Amino acid sequence: MANAKPLATLRSATGIPTGRLAVWWVLASEVVIFGGLLGAYLMHRLGHPEWAEAAAHTNTWVGAFNTFVLLSSSFTAVLAHQAAEKGNGKEAAKLLGFTILGALTFLIVKSGEWTYEIMHGYTITANNFWSFYYTAAGLHALHVIAGAIIMGFVAVDAYRGRELHRVELIGIYWHFVDVVWIFLFPLLYIAK
Amino acid sequence: MADTAVDVQHAEHHGHADHHHGPQGLLKYVWSTDHKIIAMQYLFTGMFMAVIGGYMAYVFRMQLAFPGISVPGFGQVSPGEYNSLVTNHGSIMIFWVAMPVLIAAFGNYLIPLMIGADDMVFPRINRLSYQIFLVSAILLLASMFVQGGGFGGAWTAYPPLSAVAEYNQTALGSSMWLVAVALEFVAFLLGGINFITTLMNSRAPGMKAYDIPIVCWMIVIASILFMLSVGPLIAGAVMLLFDQVLGTGFYDPARGGDPILWQHLFWFFGHPEVYVVLLPAIGMTIDVIATFSRKKIFGYKLVLYTTVATGVLSFFVWAHHQFIAGIDPRMANVFTITTLLISVPIAEMCFVIIATLYGGSIRLTTPMLWALAFVAEFLIGGVTGIFLGASGADIYFHDTYFVLAHFHYTFFPIAIIGSFIGFTYWFPKMFGRMMNDTLGKIHFWGTVIPFNFIFIPLFVLGIGGQHRRIYNYQHFPELAGPEMYQLRVIATISLLVMLSFQLVFFYNCITSWISGEKAGKNPWKANTLEWTTESPPPHGNWPADDMPNVYRGAYEYGHPDREEDYWPQNQPS
Numbered sequence: 113m114a115n116a117k118p119l120a121t122l123r124s125a126t127g128i129p130t131g132r133l134a135v136w137w138v139l140a141s142e143v144v145i146f147g148g149l150l151g152a153y154l155m156h157r158l159g160h161p162e163w164a165e166a167a168a169h170t171n172t173w174v175g176a177f178n179t180f181v182l183l184s185s186s187f188t189a190v191l192a193h194q195a196a197e198k199g200n201g202k203e204a205a206k207l208l209g210f211t212i213l214g215a216l217t218f219l220i221v222k223s224g225e226w227t228y229e230i231m232h233g234y235t236i237t238a239n240n241f242w243s244f245y246y247t248a249a250g251l252h253a254l255h256v257i258a259g260a261i262i263m264g265f266v267a268v269d270a271y272r273g274r275e276l277h278r279v280e281l282i283g284i285y286w287h288f289v290d291v292v293w294i295f296l297f298p299l300l301y302i303a304k
Numbered sequence: 305m306a307d308t309a310v311d312v313q314h315a316e317h318h319g320h321a322d323h324h325h326g327p328q329g330l331l332k333y334v335w336s337t338d339h340k341i342i343a344m345q346y347l348f349t350g351m352f353m354a355v356i357g358g359y360m361a362y363v364f365r366m367q368l369a370f371p372g373i374s375v376p377g378f379g380q381v382s383p384g385e386y387n388s389l390v391t392n393h394g395s396i397m398i399f400w401v402a403m404p405v406l407i408a409a410f411g412n413y414l415i416p417l418m419i420g421a422d423d424m425v426f427p428r429i430n431r432l433s434y435q436i437f438l439v440s441a442i443l444l445l446a447s448m449f450v451q452g453g454g455f456g457g458a459w460t461a462y463p464p465l466s467a468v469a470e471y472n473q474t475a476l477g478s479s480m481w482l483v484a485v486a487l488e489f490v491a492f493l494l495g496g497i498n499f500i501t502t503l504m505n506s507r508a509p510g511m512k513a514y515d516i517p518i519v520c521w522m523i524v525i526a527s528i529l530f531m532l533s534v535g536p537l538i539a540g541a542v543m544l545l546f547d548q549v550l551g552t553g554f555y556d557p558a559r560g561g562d563p564i565l566w567q568h569l570f571w572f573f574g575h576p577e578v579y580v581v582l583l584p585a586i587g588m589t590i591d592v593i594a595t596f597s598r599k600k601i602f603g604y605k606l607v608l609y610t611t612v613a614t615g616v617l618s619f620f621v622w623a624h625h626q627f628i629a630g631i632d633p634r635m636a637n638v639f640t641i642t643t644l645l646i647s648v649p650i651a652e653m654c655f656v657i658i659a660t661l662y663g664g665s666i667r668l669t670t671p672m673l674w675a676l677a678f679v680a681e682f683l684i685g686g687v688t689g690i691f692l693g694a695s696g697a698d699i700y701f702h703d704t705y706f707v708l709a710h711f712h713y714t715f716f717p718i719a720i721i722g723s724f725i726g727f728t729y730w731f732p733k734m735f736g737r738m739m740n741d742t743l744g745k746i747h748f749w750g751t752v753i754p755f756n757f758i759f760i761p762l763f764v765l766g767i768g769g770q771h772r773r774i775y776n777y778q779h780f781p782e783l784a785g786p787e788m789y790q791l792r793v794i795a796t797i798s799l800l801v802m803l804s805f806q807l808v809f810f811y812n813c814i815t816s817w818i819s820g821e822k823a824g825k826n827p828w829k830a831n832t833l834e835w836t837t838e839s840p841p842p843h844g845n846w847p848a849d850d851m852p853n854v855y856r857g858a859y860e861y862g863h864p865d866r867e868e869d870y871w872p873q874n875q876p877s
Binding site (some may be wrong): 118119120121123124126128130132133137138140141142143145146147148149151152155156160236237239240243244247251270284 | 376405416421422423424425426427493495497498500501502504505506507511531533534535536537538539540542543546551552553559560561562565572740837844848851
């Protein structure tokens, strides 16, 4: 009853399902948030060649491992979408579970990495490179956490065979989280 | 289970079965997902904040005209309090009055009704949006009562003043202000996504893009502008918060940061924001003018394309706020050109309005008076904007009361006149009763005339070199002459007159709500869909088996083949 949808939600004058349309608009608003942050970082980085020295202390291999983990988790999200398309909610839930596992791995590796760096004195106030490093990666990590939690809800629903179209929606969001990392990784880890 | 039984009964009664019968009683209004109730929540919160913002203006205007007096209802104003009052007056009027009333309240109320839908596409996200907004409003009000007082670094919050507690002396107040603004942004992002998807997907069968009433287009285009411009400022706000709380140096040049970065991030949002609130107001103006001229609007598509052009251009003008911030003069020239260009589409809209009026059979109802006043007053704001957009003149005018008066000649028409256009025009639909026209006109003249007497003196003072954000002009001999004080006193007295006339408005609202003449479905004989249902519309807006279909555009007034001079959108031909 309380969950029954208004007619407005079911209409589709554009032919695009309402949920998918909304997710794309969410992503549009997210793109400019990260765009503003990374644009500011880039302008500063170009003006401060000495940041390369600070950047040399980031661990490229750990970053690369996390990149691999996130990309693989996106792959299972795609498989989950495929399963959901076929109406196989249980399979979709299992695959989303793998994606959540990927998110957890990413966060555990990240916290180990940050602990190591903070213990060596590279805190958020050490200099502006580290400020950007923690702010950008932290904002991204928040998106990973939020995505994983929402995915948990979607997976539980999917397991019971409900709201299968949401598997695709959370997948789109997850790819976005992935793409943001693809920008962060070279900017923060590789460019020395 | 008992709940379900009640619900089923209830649903059968109303013949429309399916959706959201939430809690009953008073909770129904607090916890509702109905777009009309959420619109009312936004409207009344916005009106409440407007009263607070007006009270603040009263306090600091009294201090400016009669420095050092004990202001009735406040007491003596200290310099810190003065700063906090002007800062929060600005923040409240823009973020907690103009945005919630023009975009959220009217957007929520009008979009589903005007496009013939029963609700927003995401009713629960809509409710969440209001709740976050309410938290942000409470947080902002609370920030003025913490230790050190409210934030006083101006609504633009330039660092280092906003970033360093030793400078602003309001460590807690400034962080709370910043978090409140950020929460408000989140609320409007959620609301905006709802508006955009609703307009795109939930239109009544037959309603094509060019059949959508202009005001819906305007609110949705404004939501898109907001969404695309606010992101960098959200990132910037996180950075400023870290500067305040963690001690990072994003905006600290001594540590490799850059205070100008904030100005760029702020104004990249701040200038499109002007159009975010302008567009809904101008949309309501155009709709009201068409209804009361009994004429099709002149150039519907022209208005629509012009709006899009304004939106695109508005992303390329932000640096005109920074002409004296040390930007490259060649860059300043570029931004001068874009700024002067953006007055073209806005002027075009004014011509469209005038051309619509021409030859119409004009009815000077209260909403029509407000709409005409909007055009007249906004025109003065727009023309003085040309002075400020030209970098040469701006170097002299920067940070004087000329800027302030120009700003208020744009924002007062937008936020206050715009809200009154919408409120007086849709009041019959919202509450089912007509407002008293005589009282409405008294309130109109009592607001618009004093408004000009407040801000024309401020133009003169600004040209005379009066700087903004000064607590007491007696400390500056060249600004303390009797001729300057006379102008300040005129402005303050006019403000008192204007504020007291608002009592007429509140009196009119309450008495009309209780005992006004019944409005019926369509008191203005307008075409758009919201006038085809009951006033006030029931839950679901129309009976579920009788949702409207659309056969034509929204502005078919005075059609030659018809006896009636209007032609509702839902009538088959």
